[in-house]
Amino acid sequence: MPSTVILEKTIYTIDQLIEMPLPQLALAGRSNVGKSSLLNRLSGRKNLAKISSTPGKTRSLNFYKVSPEDFYLVDLPGYGYARCSKSERDKWAKLIARYLQNNSWLIGVVALLDSRLPPQVMDMELIGYITSLGVDVIPVMTKADKCKQNARHTNQAAWQRLLHGEKPPLLVSSHSGMNIDKLWQLFVQRLPHPPA
Ligand SMILES: Nc1nc2c(ncn2[C@@H]2O[C@H](COP(=O)(O)OP(=O)(O)OP(=O)(O)O)[C@@H](O)[C@H]2O)c(=O)[nH]1
Ligand SMILES: [Mg+2]
Structure with a gap:
């Protein structure tokens, strides 16, 4: 688990985007x-x-800066939220796209997928987009506590087939803490110089 996770910078618009010179996982x-x-679960702070x-x-x-490992976890606005205006959605999409493109500090995008649902078109589009940018995707399935074991394994297997993964996406729960340690290990392994 990280020692400390603190919010270091919040960005609302494209012109506020600046280089944040540490490895980043979004x-x-x-x-x-x-x-x-x-x-919150990863940071141990509710x-x-x-x-x-x-x-x-x-x-x-x-x-969010993670110390002493020295990297950023970047929380992005969600996509596919139908109830806000189209112009607002477009603004977020552009901001996210600009952040993801040409960002040499980005070491991967953690694609969060709802374990209760079979693969969704919108999620596939996101993964396709990230892959097209040459950025690694780390698929992770959320809310495992809310889903019966059978259903979540079916959805997990479906994602593994779609993504041609060697391993199935990790099933996690922020509520129960399931697999949070494993997820943390996945992150730290990706850092350019993992701590000894
Ligand atoms: N049962 C359960 N509920 C969860 C879990 N993770 C999140 N939730 C619930 O799902 C809802 C949305 O959680 P958020 O963490 O705000 O989701 P988000 O992806 O950041 O949403 P946006 O900021 O709108 O993009 C909240 O009511 C959470 O309590 C989980 O592991 N298990
Ligand atoms: Mg959020």
């Missing part, structure tokens, strides 16, 4: 999939990132 996924909750049962809670790019 958490991406549909609105309400559990990005901010996962960040109220670090704002969460809500109303989709569209995170409206900015939030850079």
Whole structure:
């Protein structure tokens, strides 16, 4: 587990985007999939990132610095949130795209997928887009506590087939803590110089 995770920078618009010179892992996924909750669980702090049962809670790019490992976890606004205006959705999509493109500090995008659902077109589009940028995708399935074992294994196997993965996506739960340690290990292994 990380020693400390602190919010270092919040970005609302493209012109606020600046280089953040440390390795970065971004958490991406549909609105309400559990990005901010996962960040809280990973940090061991319940109220670090704002969460809500109303989709569209995170409206900015939030850079959380992890020490002493020295990297950023970046909480992104969710996509596919239908109830906000089209112009607002377009603005977020552009901001996220600009962040993901040509960012040499980005070492991977954690694609969060709802374990209760079979693969969704919108999630496939995100993964296709990230892959097209030459960025690694780390698929992770959220809310495992909310899903019967049979269903989550079916959905997990479906994702593994679609992504041609050697391993199935990791099933996690921010509520029960299931596999949070394993997820943390996955992250740390990706760092350019993993601590000894
Ligand atoms: N049962 C269960 N509920 C979860 C879990 N993770 C998140 N939730 C719930 O799902 C809802 C959305 O969680 P958030 O973490 O705000 O989701 P988000 O992906 O950050 O959403 P946006 O900021 O809108 O994109 C909240 O009501 C959470 O309590 C989980 O592991 N298990
Ligand atoms: Mg959020």
